[in-house]
Amino acid sequence: MxxxxxxxxxxLLWRAAFGPMTENVNELPGVSQKELYKILExxxxxxxxxxxxxSGTFDGLMKGLQDLGQMQKLTQxxxxxxxxxxxxxxxxxxxxxxxxMINSEAQLREKMSLFWHGHFACRVVNIYFQQQLLNVIRxxxxxxxxxxxxxxxxxxxxxxxxxxQQNRKQHPNENFAREVMELFTMGRGNYTETDIREAAxxxxxxxxxxxxxxxxxxxxHDTGSKTFLGKTGNxxxxxxxxxxxxxKTTARFITAKIYKHFVNEDVDEQKxxxxxxxxxxxxxxxxxxxxxxxxxxWFYEExxxxxxxxxxxxxxxxxxxLIPMQLQKPExxxxxxxxxxxxxxxxPNVAGWPEGKNWIDSSALMFRMRLAQILTNAxxxxxxxxxxxxxxxxxxxxxxxxxxxxxxTNVDWGSVIKVFDKTSRENLSQKVNDIVLQTTNSVNASxxxxxxxxxxxxxxxKSTIIELMSTPEYQLC
Amino acid sequence: MLFxxxxxxxxxxxxxxSLMMPKFLKAFEKKAAVPPGNKVMVVLQFSGGNDGLNTVxxxxxxxxxxxxxxxxxxxxxxxQLTDEAGLNPALPFFKDLFxxxxxxxxxxxxxxxxxxxxxxxxxxxxxxxxxxxxxxTGWLGRYLDAQCDGCGKPTQALEIDDVLSLALKxxxxxxxxxxxxxxxxxxxxxxxxxxxxxSHDHEEAAVDYLYxxxxxxxxxxxxxxxxxxxxPSSQTYPSTQLGKNLKTxxxxxxxxxxxxxxxxSLGSFDxxxxxxxxxxxxxxxxxxxxxxxxxxxKSNNRFEDVTVMTFSEFGRRVAQNASxxxxxxxxxxMFFIGGGLKQKGLLNPMCDLNDLNEGDLKYTVxxxxxxxxxxxxxxxxxDEKILGKKYEIMNFV
Numbered sequence: 001m002x003x004x005x006x007x008x009x010x011x012l013l014w015r016a017a018f019g020p021m022t023e024n025v026n027e028l029p030g031v032s033q034k035e036l037y038k039i040l041e042x043x044x045x046x047x048x049x050x051x052x053x054x055s056g057t058f059d060g061l062m063k064g065l066q067d068l069g070q071m072q073k074l075t076q077x078x079x080x081x082x083x084x085x086x087x088x089x090x091x092x093x094x095x096x097x098x099x100x101m102i103n104s105e106a107q108l109r110e111k112m113s114l115f116w117h118g119h120f121a122c123r124v125v126n127i128y129f130q131q132q133l134l135n136v137i138r139x140x141x142x143x144x145x146x147x148x149x150x151x152x153x154x155x156x157x158x159x160x161x162x163x164x165q166q167n168r169k170q171h172p173n174e175n176f177a178r179e180v181m182e183l184f185t186m187g188r189g190n191y192t193e194t195d196i197r198e199a200a201x202x203x204x205x206x207x208x209x210x211x212x213x214x215x216x217x218x219x220x221h222d223t224g225s226k227t228f229l230g231k232t233g234n235x236x237x238x239x240x241x242x243x244x245x246x247x248k249t250t251a252r253f254i255t256a257k258i259y260k261h262f263v264n265e266d267v268d269e270q271k272x273x274x275x276x277x278x279x280x281x282x283x284x285x286x287x288x289x290x291x292x293x294x295x296x297x298w299f300y301e302e303x304x305x306x307x308x309x310x311x312x313x314x315x316x317x318x319x320x321x322l323i324p325m326q327l328q329k330p331e332x333x334x335x336x337x338x339x340x341x342x343x344x345x346x347x348p349n350v351a352g353w354p355e356g357k358n359w360i361d362s363s364a365l366m367f368r369m370r371l372a373q374i375l376t377n378a379x380x381x382x383x384x385x386x387x388x389x390x391x392x393x394x395x396x397x398x399x400x401x402x403x404x405x406x407x408x409t410n411v412d413w414g415s416v417i418k419v420f421d422k423t424s425r426e427n428l429s430q431k432v433n434d435i436v437l438q439t440t441n442s443v444n445a446s447x448x449x450x451x452x453x454x455x456x457x458x459x460x461x462k463s464t465i466i467e468l469m470s471t472p473e474y475q476l477c
Numbered sequence: 478m479l480f481x482x483x484x485x486x487x488x489x490x491x492x493x494x495s496l497m498m499p500k501f502l503k504a505f506e507k508k509a510a511v512p513p514g515n516k517v518m519v520v521l522q523f524s525g526g527n528d529g530l531n532t533v534x535x536x537x538x539x540x541x542x543x544x545x546x547x548x549x550x551x552x553x554x555x556x557q558l559t560d561e562a563g564l565n566p567a568l569p570f571f572k573d574l575f576x577x578x579x580x581x582x583x584x585x586x587x588x589x590x591x592x593x594x595x596x597x598x599x600x601x602x603x604x605x606x607x608x609x610x611x612x613x614t615g616w617l618g619r620y621l622d623a624q625c626d627g628c629g630k631p632t633q634a635l636e637i638d639d640v641l642s643l644a645l646k647x648x649x650x651x652x653x654x655x656x657x658x659x660x661x662x663x664x665x666x667x668x669x670x671x672x673x674x675x676s677h678d679h680e681e682a683a684v685d686y687l688y689x690x691x692x693x694x695x696x697x698x699x700x701x702x703x704x705x706x707x708x709p710s711s712q713t714y715p716s717t718q719l720g721k722n723l724k725t726x727x728x729x730x731x732x733x734x735x736x737x738x739x740x741x742s743l744g745s746f747d748x749x750x751x752x753x754x755x756x757x758x759x760x761x762x763x764x765x766x767x768x769x770x771x772x773x774x775k776s777n778n779r780f781e782d783v784t785v786m787t788f789s790e791f792g793r794r795v796a797q798n799a800s801x802x803x804x805x806x807x808x809x810x811m812f813f814i815g816g817g818l819k820q821k822g823l824l825n826p827m828c829d830l831n832d833l834n835e836g837d838l839k840y841t842v843x844x845x846x847x848x849x850x851x852x853x854x855x856x857x858x859x860d861e862k863i864l865g866k867k868y869e870i871m872n873f874v
Contacts, residue, residue: 076750076800123596178609307683339640348643349600351611357686358613361641362631362694363654365687366665439684444676451669471673472687 005029006434008300009036014438014477015262015308016040016294017107019318022415025435037294041287044109044142050135051100053092054127058085062128062210089127094337094344095330097134101317112141112290114313115261118355120152120184121347122161128212129157130345145254145284146245153180153241156208162350165207167200168220174200177240179350185244187253191229198226202235251280255289262293264304265356271298306438306476309359312340312368314477319372319469322436324412327375332407336374339367365475372469376411416465417458425457429464436468438477443468516782516817516855517730517737520617520644523789524744526595528756529809530795533582533827534563540830544796548752548803558582562827567760570768571812578821579771579780580814581873585828586847587808587840591791595747595805598790603644605845605864616848617738618647619863620856624737625650632697634738635729637722645740652740653697657725662702665695704732712773719743719766727773730783737856746789750800767814780816784855784874787812788844794836808840811847813873817855820873843868850874 006029013020013028017040020028028036062082074082101110116137124130133155140148152158159165164176177199181191205221208214216236226235229243244250255276256267275292282288293299310318316336327333337343341364342353373379423431433442442448451467453459468474535541536552537560555563556572562582564572574580590608592598601608605616614622617634625633634645634652645652655661674695677688708731714720719741726739743763748755767785774780792809808828828838849860849868861867 076798080750183611307681309683309687341640346596349597349611351613354613358646360687360690361646361651361654362690362697363639363641365690366694369670369691370664440681441678441684443673447669447672447676450672467669470669472677472684472691475687476683 021321040108043105086127118352121352133157142287154214169222198228203237252276312342326410328408432464439473519739519785521787522742525747527746527789529792548797583811585841591807593805615644621650622647636740658702658705665698704734714769715765723770749802752802784815808838
């Protein structure tokens with residue numbers, strides 16, 4: 001079957017961005033993939049503005065604390081207050097970043113950032129740390145992988161999450177060294193337990209202060225000689241990162257993960273090998289790697305289109321890009337993330353979110369198929385996930401008053417309808433289908449016909465979009 | 478014409494017919510109605526880290542009282558089980574179960590290199606992994622994978638909740654989460670979903686996987702709802718969330734459904750402050766719900782076929798903190814409730830408060846060994862395949 005130019009462009013937009021948006025959907029048939037990608041590259045070129053949501057309250061609580069020792073002296077109540085404020089601020093960080101994904105021009109950058117957010121998975125309830133790590137990721141998302149790795153490794157968030165603050169000469173803690181190699185760079189089987197122990201010794205002393213700044217504490221650093229991946233010397237943490245980056249296996253590990261995420265879960269070994277060689281030669285330049293993928297012909301092959309299960313965040317953002325809306329209760333999106341299994345800043349563990357089929361179980365699928373209806377007020381949501389002690393997200397569940405469970409979104413249907421101004425009545429159905437779904441086959445047309453609103457042109461367009469979004473097909477991109 | 482006999486007998490025993498029947502006949506009748514060998518496991522998760530030391534109280538231990546001058550439960554208040562152990566006073570029904578031989582208590586259960594974070598430790602318990610391993614499937618999900626190859630409906634493991642826990646997610650098969658059968662039925666009963674499902678043709682693997690899940694969900698929703706209505710429980714349950722959930726579970730156990738595992742949670746036990754009241758409130762909810770559940774099972778002669786197993790992601794520190802609470806700890810006790818226990822009472826020695834690791838208990842029983850026992854002895858499953866390793870099988874079931 002031949003793949004239309006529009007479908008190819010939408011494919012690019014779903015993978016390198018968060019899906020097509022109302023405002024430019026009509027321009028998609030007329031540009032080439034190359035042109036479209038150049039726009040994506042350009043709009044993501046400039047460094048992003050930092051997200052800063054830490055509230056005055058949190059600042060106030062932290063002010064006056066000169067060092068971490070003083071943090072221990074806070075009363076239980078003060079600590080509790082600090083933690084609660086942090087949890088609240090992280091919710092704001094979540095929603096602010098989500099808004100960037102929906103509205104920002106820098107789609108490729110935000111999309112890559114979401115990938116790195118899962119790769120460098122970190123779960124600490126401290127708004128300063130989380131905010132700083134997110135900004136490091138967003139700034140380096142398309143830069144040099146070595147820089148990104150180094151900055152993440154020196155972020156208080158990761159050092160705290162992986163216990164490197166406790167990694168001292170006398171009492172080494174291997175957690176940080178182990179995960180850097182196993183999950184962030186090389187993957188299992190490319191180093192020994194001895195390498196982990198030696199690297200842990202080199203990382204002794206890396207820590208942070210109460211202001212959330214990286215500090216190297218020479219008095220707890222092990223200055224002895226270490227042997228790591230065949231090299232011997234008086235290494236410190238930076239040397240270890242240099243040696244890890246010298247390994248071709250690091251380039252291969254990262255390239256394979258990027259291929260799986262952006263192209264296809266089924267890895268084409270030859271292509272990955274080729275890309276990894278180039279990535280290594282280009283000194284880990286991420287922009288060049290992504291260019292090589294998105295400007296290739298094979299990226300647009302049929303087997304790569306419409307076969308990836310959207311992550312919950314991609315799903316939520318995707319609906320909101322095609323249907324512009326204002327949420328009266330934006331915090332409901334946190335609940336959606338919870339129910340669907342992907343709450344930003346709360347990955348299940350340091351390995352990040354398992355993707356693909358792992359997103360899908362009965363209850364998650366049923367909720368996914370109702371999401372568009374819930375977002376556009378067609379339906380109330382009556383759902384209450386279990387208490388979660390770690391996150392204490394504090395989100396109230398079902399309200400007794402059914403009205404309260406409606407989102408009361410202001411949907412800008414006018415802009416959506418406008419997209420179809422020049423489409424004749426008999427082509428409407430097909431055009432909606434082409435915009436909404438990426439799969440080769442659609443839902444049975446005669447079934448669809450029975451459920452759409454035929455009373456007006458507007459009603460027809462709205463209901464067709466919602467019905468198509470309420471299908472298994474829409475879960476794919 | 479096929480007459481479904483088992484159903485006929487059960488209905489007969491419940492309704493007016495029972496009034497006219499001589500007593501011995503009624504007993505006989507009920508017995509015959511039990512599907513033989515249909516063993517069921519109910520996993521009850523105490524979320525947040527329940528304080529095991531104030532659950533099963535070592536009232537003869539001085540260290541216990543020294544470490545908990547304010548929180549320690551005095552001997553006179555504890556419900557005495559043996560000459561060294563007492564139960565939290567909010568659990569009188571558990572004391573009854575203990576006395577009649579329907580309660581087993583496994584002390585000091587944990588795992589090597591314990592993690593003090595809620596989510597990580599829960600991850601470890603639910604996936605049954607080592608503490609330095611990241612596994613994306615749960616132990617009950619892998620039970621489904623091993624046991625249920627070719628099963629028609631994914632109803633072998635049900636979680637009574639809106640969201641499915643990792644514990645029930647397998648590589649190929651996943652359990653099903655439902656808050657109640659009626660809600661699942663009405664939410665999946667939209668004609669639109671049914672029709673797009675019915676009209677779906679075979680396509681690429683990814684779409685097919687989603688349609689397979691959809692199709693199983695729709696048919697399971699019908700099946701569960703239908704089964705749950707067949708045997709509406711006549712027992713009164715407390716109107717708490719756990720009471721409602723156990724009622725749902727019991728109505729399904731009494732039906733013909735093929736479910737082997739039920740999963741339900743109670744929480745939050747994260748008692749950093751004001752522990753006494755919070756634990757008391759949760760234990761009262763637990764006590765009353767379990768009481769109704771056991772009575773219901775007994776009056777239907779199914780108590781021998783059910784084992785309830787409780788666990789929490791960790792216990793709490795031995796010493797109390799400054800806010801009338803306790804902080805995250807390590808090893809903990811587990812309850813086993815059922816009419817089919819082979820060993821009852823205290824199943825192993827109490828924890829040793831003399832031998833602590835930085836203020837935390839040192840575990841003596843690996844929880845994976847408990848899982849292996851339940852899988853092997855109770856569910857007749859291949860524990861080694863499911864847990865990836867051979868663990869010691871114990872004898873309590």
